Amino acid sequence: MAGNARDPGVSVAARLLALLGVFDEKASALTLTELADGAELPIATAHRMVRELVEWGALVRAEDGRYVVGRRLWKLGLLAPDQSDLREIASPFLHDIYGATLATVHLAIRDGDEVLYLDRLAGHASVPAVSRVGARLPLHATGVGKVLLAYAPREVHDRVLRTLTRITPYTVTRPAQLESELRRVHRDGYAQTVEEMTLGACSVAVPIRGGDEDVLAALGIVVPRIGRDRARLVAALHVAAQGIGRSLRPA
Amino acid sequence: MAGNARDPGVSVAARLLALLGVFDEKASALTLTELADGAELPIATAHRMVRELVEWGALVRAEDGRYVVGRRLWKLGLLAPDQSDLREIASPFLHDIYGATLATVHLAIRDGDEVLYLDRLAGHASVPAVSRVGARLPLHATGVGKVLLAYAPREVHDRVLRTLTRITPYTVTRPAQLESELRRVHRDGYAQTVEEMTLGACSVAVPIRGGDEDVLAALGIVVPRIGRDRARLVAALHVAAQGIGRSLRPA
Numbered sequence: 216m217a218g219n220a221r222d223p224g225v226s227v228a229a230r231l232l233a234l235l236g237v238f239d240e241k242a243s244a245l246t247l248t249e250l251a252d253g254a255e256l257p258i259a260t261a262h263r264m265v266r267e268l269v270e271w272g273a274l275v276r277a278e279d280g281r282y283v284v285g286r287r288l289w290k291l292g293l294l295a296p297d298q299s300d301l302r303e304i305a306s307p308f309l310h311d312i313y314g315a316t317l318a319t320v321h322l323a324i325r326d327g328d329e330v331l332y333l334d335r336l337a338g339h340a341s342v343p344a345v346s347r348v349g350a351r352l353p354l355h356a357t358g359v360g361k362v363l364l365a366y367a368p369r370e371v372h373d374r375v376l377r378t379l380t381r382i383t384p385y386t387v388t389r390p391a392q393l394e395s396e397l398r399r400v401h402r403d404g405y406a407q408t409v410e411e412m413t414l415g416a417c418s419v420a421v422p423i424r425g426g427d428e429d430v431l432a433a434l435g436i437v438v439p440r441i442g443r444d445r446a447r448l449v450a451a452l453h454v455a456a457q458g459i460g461r462s463l464r465p466a
Numbered sequence: 467m468a469g470n471a472r473d474p475g476v477s478v479a480a481r482l483l484a485l486l487g488v489f490d491e492k493a494s495a496l497t498l499t500e501l502a503d504g505a506e507l508p509i510a511t512a513h514r515m516v517r518e519l520v521e522w523g524a525l526v527r528a529e530d531g532r533y534v535v536g537r538r539l540w541k542l543g544l545l546a547p548d549q550s551d552l553r554e555i556a557s558p559f560l561h562d563i564y565g566a567t568l569a570t571v572h573l574a575i576r577d578g579d580e581v582l583y584l585d586r587l588a589g590h591a592s593v594p595a596v597s598r599v600g601a602r603l604p605l606h607a608t609g610v611g612k613v614l615l616a617y618a619p620r621e622v623h624d625r626v627l628r629t630l631t632r633i634t635p636y637t638v639t640r641p642a643q644l645e646s647e648l649r650r651v652h653r654d655g656y657a658q659t660v661e662e663m664t665l666g667a668c669s670v671a672v673p674i675r676g677g678d679e680d681v682l683a684a685l686g687i688v689v690p691r692i693g694r695d696r697a698r699l700v701a702a703l704h705v706a707a708q709g710i711g712r713s714l715r716p717a
Contacts, residue, residue: 228519232519236522277547290543291489294600295534296494296534314591326537
């Protein structure tokens with residue numbers, strides 16, 4: 216069933232995709248040599264294929280000679296329905312929360328063993344956070360991550376709890392403590408973090424449920440401190456999450 | 467210099483890209499037959515290549531059997547620096563404007579003879595607008611579009627003014643009238659529309675200038691009516707556009 220590497224068509228397609236696969240958040244501008252090395256291709260082959268990718272608009276050659284992702288791939292990526300539909304539906308709710316709190320607002324889903332940020336709203340009054348749309352962060356150290364971890368399949372949960380890396384002095388790295396927090400997410404309907412990902416930043420997050428009550432995503436906000444605002448913030452998030460969930464369900 | 471179609475490598479790459487090129491805003495979920503037809507490929511070839519694209523994560527087969535753009539292309543597209551850097555830099559300024567006005571806020575660039583929306587903020591209190599991130603609209607009927615048209619190269623200007631399609635009864639379709647409005651954009655530093663794209667929606671927009679004073683993008687808001695708020699809205703947009711421009715310039 217799988218592609219046969221000796222079939223020239225399949226093989227060329229795989230090589231072209233391997234070139235695109237070299238790009239990631241840490242390597243978003245690459246020389247031809249870096250692309251060839253990353254895709255394990257001879258320079259001449261890489262050069263020919265990169266030229267095709269540039270002609271089509273998938274890549275662009277920047278002023279310094281390095282290659283970057285082009286506008287055509289950006290537009291193509293926006294057609295991805297899982298991301299775009301959820302973002303589109305959630306967007307006005309996120310902006311309502313932002314308008315009411317001026318806090319950083321996050322919409323996130325689980326991507327393997329990490330949190331993937333689908334959307335982020337932040338103004339100049341918002342607390343700095345390390346998130347960025349399309350970025351991935353650890354599940355155990357973020358508010359949205361704890362929500363998604365609480366509802367993740369058993370094998371994801373077990374893998375994550377075996378490798379609780381410390382990010383700040385306040386990151387929860389004891390599995391028993393995190394387990395107890397995840398149980399509280401189920402009981403209370405929200406998760407929180409206190410400077411566990413970034414010093415000076417706390418977060419509160421709630422689940423977004425689809426038609427079958429499955430948790431599809433998480434909605435969270437980042438604030439300098441939680442304190443007495445918690446009940447108000449959690450209530451605002453729950454209202455928005457219910458609105459998003461209702462909009463996701465077929466009428 | 468161009469790719470040789472008989473070189474199997476180049477040819478396969480071009481065919482793979484042709485398959486991806488069939489997707490657009492109006493056709494974001496496609497059957498195998500539609501993909502093959504759109505890319506002008508035999509079904510068997512299209513089938514083999516689509517399988518490669520699915521294995522890599524570029525495409526996903528939806529429940530109804532049609533193919534859609536996958537999460538991996540979405541993440542790859544977000545690495546496009548022209549779009550992502552400008553969006554990232556502009557984002558807090560957009561949210562400041564949204565927080566102050568609760569209006570729909572737009573960040574847009576010119577893409578050929580159309581406006582391309584890079585970002586859009588809108589809450590439930592905002593007036594409905596037809597924009598969507600990644601969508602393209604006519605230059606002559608939108609506030610951000612008029613700004614970008616006022617600073618477009620002569621040949622773009624001439625082509626657009628030859629084909630002023632009517633979208634609402636209020637769309638400006640007389641070239642002389644539009645010319646006069648574009649001169650006012652240069653003189654006054656902002657553009658406006660009154661129900662020219664969508665009935666019930668007015669807009670005000672200003673240019674965003676880079677280090678060399680070139681107009682790189684436009685920043686606009688959509689409101690139910692402008693009236694006496696215009697001076698205040700234009701001032702808020704100018705402050706934000708100057709902030710974005712300053713952040714774009716190397717220190």
